[in-house]
Amino acid sequence: xxxxxxxxxxxxxxxxxxxxxxxxxxxxxxxxxxxxxxxxxxxxxxxxxxxxxxxxxxxxxxxxxxxxxxxxxxxxxxxxxxxxxxxxxxxxxxxxxxxxxxxxxxxxxxxxxxxxxxxxxxxxxxxxxxxxxxxxxxxxxxxxxxxxxxxxxxxxxxxxxxxxxxxxxxxxxxxxxxxxxxxxxxxxxxxxxxxxxxxxxxxxxxxxxxxxxxxxxxxxxxxxxxxxxxxx
Amino acid sequence: xxxxxxxxxxxxxxxxxxxxxxxxxxxxxxxxxxxxxxxxxxxxxxxxxxxxxxxxxxxxxxxxxxxxxxxxxxxxxxxxxxxxxxxxxxxxxxxxxxxxxxxxxxxxxxxxxxxxxxx
Numbered sequence: 179x180x181x182x183x184x185x186x187x188x189x190x191x192x193x194x195x196x197x198x199x200x201x202x203x204x205x206x207x208x209x210x211x212x213x214x215x216x217x218x219x220x221x222x223x224x225x226x227x228x229x230x231x232x233x234x235x236x237x238x239x240x241x242x243x244x245x246x247x248x249x250x251x252x253x254x255x256x257x258x259x260x261x262x263x264x265x266x267x268x269x270x271x272x273x274x275x276x277x278x279x280x281x282x283x284x285x286x287x288x289x290x291x292x293x294x295x296x297x298x299x300x301x302x303x304x305x306x307x308x309x310x311x312x313x314x315x316x317x318x319x320x321x322x323x324x325x326x327x328x329x330x331x332x333x334x335x336x337x338x339x340x341x342x343x344x345x346x347x348x349x350x351x352x353x354x355x356x357x358x359x360x361x362x363x364x365x366x367x368x369x370x371x372x373x374x375x376x377x378x379x380x381x382x383x384x385x386x387x388x389x390x391x392x393x394x395x396x397x398x399x400x401x402x403x404x405x406x407x408x409x410x
Numbered sequence: 411x412x413x414x415x416x417x418x419x420x421x422x423x424x425x426x427x428x429x430x431x432x433x434x435x436x437x438x439x440x441x442x443x444x445x446x447x448x449x450x451x452x453x454x455x456x457x458x459x460x461x462x463x464x465x466x467x468x469x470x471x472x473x474x475x476x477x478x479x480x481x482x483x484x485x486x487x488x489x490x491x492x493x494x495x496x497x498x499x500x501x502x503x504x505x506x507x508x509x510x511x512x513x514x515x516x517x518x519x520x521x522x523x524x525x526x527x528x529x
Contacts (some may be wrong), residue, residue: 346455348447354448364434366417370421371455390460393418397418398418
């Protein structure tokens with residue numbers, strides 16, 4: 179299996195708090211991976227390190243054979259868990275911004291998705307509802323022809339019908355070789371598009387397996403299994 | 411056609427079962443070309459790897475064949491389709507009878523009862 183992301187003994191500490199503790203992972207190309215875990219388990223920290231926004235306290239992380247840095251940012255498309263759009267800009271303005279910034283941005287893809295979701299390109303970001311802003315953010319991120327997509331809570335704020343559309347968009351728009359890492363709590367919604375899942379708890383990876391294997395081994399869905407493992 | 415999945419069985423197995431049913435029912439015709447892995451994956455809303463695995467699996471049954479460089483086709487062989495059809499019918503009939511026996515009916519009573527039903 180060709181690897182896109184590999185980390186060895188990855189650890190991140192914020193003063194006395196350990197956000198990630200000795201994480202070892204290898205994620206293959208062409209996979210759609212669910213990063214699942216309770217609140218505060220370290221999901222966002224992991225994604226931020228992979229996106230190059232945080233530096234690890236110790237350990238290594240490489241994407242496409244390079245340590246995280248300028249080279250990896252070219253091939254990684256990152257959707258933060260908070261709103262990153264500029265409120266006074268129009269949707270079209272944001273598209274231009276992304277076009278300028280990223281060589282791999284496809285305007286064609288972006289326009290097609292905006293049209294399918296009936297989002298007007300002339301609208302100002304701040305006039306759009308929270309859900310629509312989330313859609314625009316996801317469209318911008320998915321319009322890059324990246325090798326690794328890091329989506330932090332991509333569907334949390336949108337209605338179920340749009341959720342379905344977005345998942346289909348993710349399926350039909352990513353190149354077969356690209357890998358997508360999705361962190362989410364909405365496991366049952368994303369479960370059938372995932373090939374693998376990573377369970378993370380108390381800063382450590384507790385399970386890393388394919389969805390089919392989990393269903394085969396435990397005779398239950400990943401969602402049910404998650405509830406069992408993380409019962410409060 | 412919409413796809414529905416239960417939350418217990420591996421999804422690729424459910425896809426295989428659904429494909430078999432669609433072929434038996436004639437939703438997919440003999441000799442018909444199947445859509446690409448990606449299009450089928452998007453239609454079913456599943457991971458392309460999962461669809462790929464399901465298609466590889468169903469090829470083992472002989473119901474679907476790959477033509478090199480030209481995608482996958484439903485078999486032209488009526489015998490294989492009939493074989494799966496009778497297996498499927500048998501499986502469902504047995505399940506039904508077992509369930510009715512749990513309620514205390516004899517086979518004769520069930521047959522008598524079935525004859526009265528109009529569908």
